[in-house]
Amino acid sequence: MADILENKKILLVIGGGIAAYKCLDLIRRLKERGVGIQAILTKGGEQFVTPLAVSSLTENKVYQDLFSLTDEAEMGHIRLSRENDLILVAPATADLMAKMAMGIADNLATATLLAANKQIMIAPTMNSQMWGNPATQANLKTLKERGMIEVPPADGELACGEEGTGRLAEVPDIIAQIEAFFLSSEDLPLSGKHILVTAGPTHENIDPVRYIANHSSGKQGYEIARALYLRGADVTLVSGPTNLKTPDGVRRVNVTSAREMMAESENALPVNAAICVAAVADWHIKNPSDQKLKKNKTGTPALDFSENPDILKTISNQADHRPKLVVGFAAESENVVDYAREKLDRKGCDWIVANDISGDVMGGDHNQVHLITNDGAEDWPHMAKAAVADKLADKITEYFED
Numbered sequence: 001m002a003d004i005l006e007n008k009k010i011l012l013v014i015g016g017g018i019a020a021y022k023c024l025d026l027i028r029r030l031k032e033r034g035v036g037i038q039a040i041l042t043k044g045g046e047q048f049v050t051p052l053a054v055s056s057l058t059e060n061k062v063y064q065d066l067f068s069l070t071d072e073a074e075m076g077h078i079r080l081s082r083e084n085d086l087i088l089v090a091p092a093t094a095d096l097m098a099k100m101a102m103g104i105a106d107n108l109a110t111a112t113l114l115a116a117n118k119q120i121m122i123a124p125t126m127n128s129q130m131w132g133n134p135a136t137q138a139n140l141k142t143l144k145e146r147g148m149i150e151v152p153p154a155d156g157e158l159a160c161g162e163e164g165t166g167r168l169a170e171v172p173d174i175i176a177q178i179e180a181f182f183l184s185s186e187d188l189p190l191s192g193k194h195i196l197v198t199a200g201p202t203h204e205n206i207d208p209v210r211y212i213a214n215h216s217s218g219k220q221g222y223e224i225a226r227a228l229y230l231r232g233a234d235v236t237l238v239s240g241p242t243n244l245k246t247p248d249g250v251r252r253v254n255v256t257s258a259r260e261m262m263a264e265s266e267n268a269l270p271v272n273a274a275i276c277v278a279a280v281a282d283w284h285i286k287n288p289s290d291q292k293l294k295k296n297k298t299g300t301p302a303l304d305f306s307e308n309p310d311i312l313k314t315i316s317n318q319a320d321h322r323p324k325l326v327v328g329f330a331a332e333s334e335n336v337v338d339y340a341r342e343k344l345d346r347k348g349c350d351w352i353v354a355n356d357i358s359g360d361v362m363g364g365d366h367n368q369v370h371l372i373t374n375d376g377a378e379d380w381p382h383m384a385k386a387a388v389a390d391k392l393a394d395k396i397t398e399y400f401e402d
């Protein structure tokens, strides 16, 4: 699938904040994704980054002056907004926001913003007192009410030495918002499809401080959730405990045990597809202790186990809400394809993605899988988990297009 950002055109308005230097990285990352960028550099912005740096990275002329005859002849401020798909103001200073809210058009940036007929996105940054000032907050409210998208500032140490809210959002977070904007305005192949993804390990309590878990990191499931979202799906990610960031746009439901994962997965139904990637514990402790088990008190504790519900099997055999497509995963260290085919029948799902766990799969960034369906088996090369996710998401897209 083509990158959602490829061939998009963005007009970047660089305001006068110390964080303007981050724009240079932002431009590079967007250019890597095939985005065409034109930039307006304000007088303030020019104090922090040079026109030459911006122009070299955008590979375009930088626009600075409202009354420059050549700029107006080559590209008037009206055309600057018309020729782009999105206008991003980063950094958006308190002053720029105030001028935007008031409709002031005293320089090229503010005049272009006032004349814009495209979506405007603002990434504010300033001292935390300026940010918290009722004047700034009122301006922000006005701008949002008028439909502008905010990429909120982050907390942390500010360039002025103070702590608080006011740092420019990180470049990946700004890019995620840009992606979300283009995704929401496009008709994508999985638009209108609701997909459930389970991911991560489960934890089964022994007592209030101890539990049984496994080495699953959740990375593969999270990548799949992201790849499906990028194709337009409405994704519910039921996740066991992980350290991973929720993929942008994905609805995440946190669970701890297999029984909670079962309940939340059933809660998400009906769905068009369920992708069970989680490494669910097969058993839980029958009677976990309310108190911490003491060493030496009763000798070595004997743990009594009960079987956990099988989420994949339960969803595959749903009477009323059986999703059209149910995909399971199978971690195998030998006879990978044969065991997976047997699992497909036993669980009643439609496809099995069988991973060969003889390498660094658990917790690693790569995976080597085989896709087993009723039509046969495909062997996929060893690749990054993100690439496996993309390939699987493309298969799911094809399945729903048929």
Ligand code: C5P
Binding pocket: 198, 258, 276, 277, 278, 279, 280, 281, 282, 308, 309, 310, 311, 312, 313, 327, 328, 329, 330, 331
């Ligand atoms: O039986 P096994 O654990 O090998 O099956 C793996 C597949 O079944 C995975 O898709 C996993 O998410 C799913 N599974 C489940 N609930 C369980 C056990 C496994 O959904 N209790």
